[in-house]
Amino acid sequence: MxxxxxxxxxxxxxxxxxxxxxxxxxxxxxxxxxxxxxxxxxxxxxxxxxxxxxxxxxxxxxxxxxxxxxxxxxxxxxxxxxxxxxxxxxxxxxxxxxxxxxxxxxxxxxxxxxxxxxxxxxxxxxxxxxxxxxxxxxxxxxxxxxxxxxxxxxxxxxxxxxxxxxxxxxxxxxxxxxxxxxxxxxxxxxxxxxxxxxxxxxxxxxxxxxxxxxxxxYPVRREKRARKQVEATVLVLRCRDTFALERRGEGGLLARMWQFPFFEGEAPDFGPVLAQKRATHVFTHVEWHMTGKLVDAAQPFAPYVWATAEEIEARYALPSAFSAFKAWLR
Ligand code: SF4
CATH class of the missing domain: 1.10.340.30 (Hypothetical protein; domain 2)
Structure with a gap:
C-alpha cells in the first residue's frame, strides 16, 4: 500500500x-x-x-x-x-x-x-x-x-x-x-x-x-539529548596593528581551525581588559558561552601567530563562532 x-x-x-x-x-x-x-x-x-x-x-x-x-x-x-x-x-x-x-x-x-x-x-x-x-x-x-x-x-x-x-x-x-x-x-x-x-x-x-x-x-522523533554547556574566555590580544591567533588541536570540534586564544573557563591575566562582550555559539552537541576580552600586548609573543586584520581577512579561516569578536579587528 x-x-x-x-x-x-x-x-x-x-x-x-x-x-x-x-x-x-x-x-x-x-x-x-x-x-x-x-x-x-x-x-x-x-x-x-x-x-x-x-x-x-x-x-x-x-x-x-x-x-x-x-x-x-x-x-x-x-x-x-x-x-x-x-x-x-x-x-x-x-x-x-x-x-x-x-x-x-x-x-x-x-x-x-x-x-x-x-x-x-x-x-x-x-x-x-x-x-x-x-x-x-x-x-x-x-x-x-x-x-x-x-x-x-x-x-x-x-x-x-x-x-x-x-x-x-x-x-x-x-x-x-x-x-x-x-x-x-x-x-x-x-x-x-x-x-x-x-x-x-x-x-x-x-x-x-x-x-x-x-x-x-509527524515526524515522530527521538527526544534530543541536552547540549553540553561550556563557559569559555576568548582573548583578542592586540599588539599595535596585529592580533594573536592560534590553531585548535588535531581532534574534536573545529579541529585545526584558527581562533583567537581560547580558554575553557577563565583566561590567564594578560593585562588590563579594554573591552568585554558576551557571545554564545550553538553547535550540534555543545553550546559555548563566551566572554570576549580585548587586551593590549606590549610585544608579540609565542605561541601565538600575529596577523593584521587584512591578513586575517585574506588568509585565516576564523569559524563563525568567533564572529562577534571580529568587530574588534577594525
Ligand atoms: S506532504 Fe506535507 S505539506 Fe504536503 S500535504 Fe502532507 S503534510 Fe501537508
Missing part, C-alpha cells in the same frame, strides 16, 4: 517541481564534482548561507583537479562561515582522489569517497549520474512520514531503510528532478518548523497526515 501511494505521488511532485523550484546556482550545472560540492556544502547548512559561497568556491575551484592542487588553508578560507569544517577537508581529500582516478561511476564508489555517507552518495548518483539511488535525509523522512501518517520513530534506522527501498522501487527516469523535488518539497512546503503549507502541496489530496488533519504530529 505504501508503494502504491508513493507511485501515485511521483507525477504531481515532478510537475510541481518543474514549475515551483527555486533558482539555485548548483541547479544550473550538474557535473558529479559540482553535485558533490553542493551536497557537502548543504549538509546541515541553510541554502541561503550556501548560495554565494558555492559560487565563489566553484569560481576558484571549477574542477576537482583545481581543488586537489590547492593548499588546505585556502580551501578552509573559502569555506569560512559554513561551519563543520571537516566537510571541507574531506572534500579536498575527495578531490585529490578524483583528480588521480576519475570520478567514481556508481554508488559504492561515490560512497567510498571521504566524508560521503549514504545520503550524499545517493544525491550525487541521482542528480549527476542519472542513477536511481535514493537519498534519504531528515527532509525526506519528514515528508514521507507525513504522506504515510507513519507514527514510527523516524530516527529508527529500519524506517529509513524501508523508505529508501520504497523510493528505489518508484524512481522515475528523471532521477535528478525526482531527488531534488523531494528535497525541495521538504524545504519550502512540507517544512519542519511551524505548520506545513499543505494548501500549496502537490500531495495535498494524497497525504494521509493532512487528510487526518494531523500533519504536525
Amino acid at each position: 505504501r508503494r502504491e501511494l508513493l507511485l501515485r505521488a511521483v507525477p504531481p511532485l515532478l510537475a510541481w517541481y518543474r514549475v515551483c523550484k527555486r533558482d539555485l546556482p548548483w541547479r544550473h550545472c550538474r557535473t558529479p564534482y559540482t553535485a558533490l560540492v553542493a551536497e557537502l556544502m548543504l549538509q546541515q547548512t541553510r541554502v541561503e548561507a550556501v548560495r554565494e559561497r558555492y559560487v565563489r568556491f566553484l569560481s576558484r575551484f571549477p574542477t576537482a583537479e583545481a581543488l586537489a592542487a590547492a593548499q588546505e588553508d585556502e580551501v578552509l578560507k573559502l569555506w569560512e562561515g559554513l561551519g563543520y569544517y571537516s566537510r571541507a577537508r574531506n572534500l579536498h581529500k575527495a578531490a585529490k582522489i578524483v583528480a588521480a582516478q576519475g570520478f567514481p561511476k556508481d554508488f559504492a564508489g561515490v560512497r567510498a569517497l571521504p566524508g560521503v555517507g549514504d545520503y550524499t552518495a545517493g544525491a550525487v548518483c541521482s542528480i549527476a549520474l542519472g542513477q536511481k539511488e535514493p537519498a534519504v535525509d531528515g527532509n525526506v523522512l519528514r515528508i514521507l512520514s507525513r504522506l504515510y501518517a507513519d507514527g514510527r520513530c523516524v530516527d529508527d534506522g529500519s524506517v529509513k531503510s524501508e523508505y529508501a527501498g520504497l523510493l528505489r522501487e518508484v524512481y522515475p527516469e528523471e532521477t535528478a528532478d525526482f531527488c531534488e523535488a523531494l528535497m525541495e518539497l521538504g524545504a519550502i512546503v512540507c517544512t519542519p518548523n511551524g505548520a506545513p503549507l499543505c494548501g500549496h502541496c502537490p500531495w495535498r489530496d494524497l497525504c494521509l497526515a493532512r487528510r487526518a488533519g494531523e500533519a504536525e504530529r
Whole structure:
C-alpha cells in the first residue's frame, strides 16, 4: 500500500517541481564534482548561507583537479562561515582522489569517497549520474512520514531503510528532478518548523497526515539529548596593528581551525581588559558561552601567530563562532 501511494505521488511532485523550484546556482550545472560540492556544502547548512559561497568556491575551484592542487588553508578560507569544517577537508581529500582516478561511476564508489555517507552518495548518483539511488535525509523522512501518517520513530534506522527501498522501487527516469523535488518539497512546503503549507502541496489530496488533519504530529522523533554547556574566555590580544591567533588541536570540534586564544573557563591575566562582550555559539552537541576580552600586548609573543586584520581577512579561516569578536579587528 505504501508503494502504491508513493507511485501515485511521483507525477504531481515532478510537475510541481518543474514549475515551483527555486533558482539555485548548483541547479544550473550538474557535473558529479559540482553535485558533490553542493551536497557537502548543504549538509546541515541553510541554502541561503550556501548560495554565494558555492559560487565563489566553484569560481576558484571549477574542477576537482583545481581543488586537489590547492593548499588546505585556502580551501578552509573559502569555506569560512559554513561551519563543520571537516566537510571541507574531506572534500579536498575527495578531490585529490578524483583528480588521480576519475570520478567514481556508481554508488559504492561515490560512497567510498571521504566524508560521503549514504545520503550524499545517493544525491550525487541521482542528480549527476542519472542513477536511481535514493537519498534519504531528515527532509525526506519528514515528508514521507507525513504522506504515510507513519507514527514510527523516524530516527529508527529500519524506517529509513524501508523508505529508501520504497523510493528505489518508484524512481522515475528523471532521477535528478525526482531527488531534488523531494528535497525541495521538504524545504519550502512540507517544512519542519511551524505548520506545513499543505494548501500549496502537490500531495495535498494524497497525504494521509493532512487528510487526518494531523500533519504536525509527524515526524515522530527521538527526544534530543541536552547540549553540553561550556563557559569559555576568548582573548583578542592586540599588539599595535596585529592580533594573536592560534590553531585548535588535531581532534574534536573545529579541529585545526584558527581562533583567537581560547580558554575553557577563565583566561590567564594578560593585562588590563579594554573591552568585554558576551557571545554564545550553538553547535550540534555543545553550546559555548563566551566572554570576549580585548587586551593590549606590549610585544608579540609565542605561541601565538600575529596577523593584521587584512591578513586575517585574506588568509585565516576564523569559524563563525568567533564572529562577534571580529568587530574588534577594525
Ligand atoms: S500535504 Fe501537508 S503534510 Fe502532507 S506532504 Fe504536503 S505539506 Fe506535507
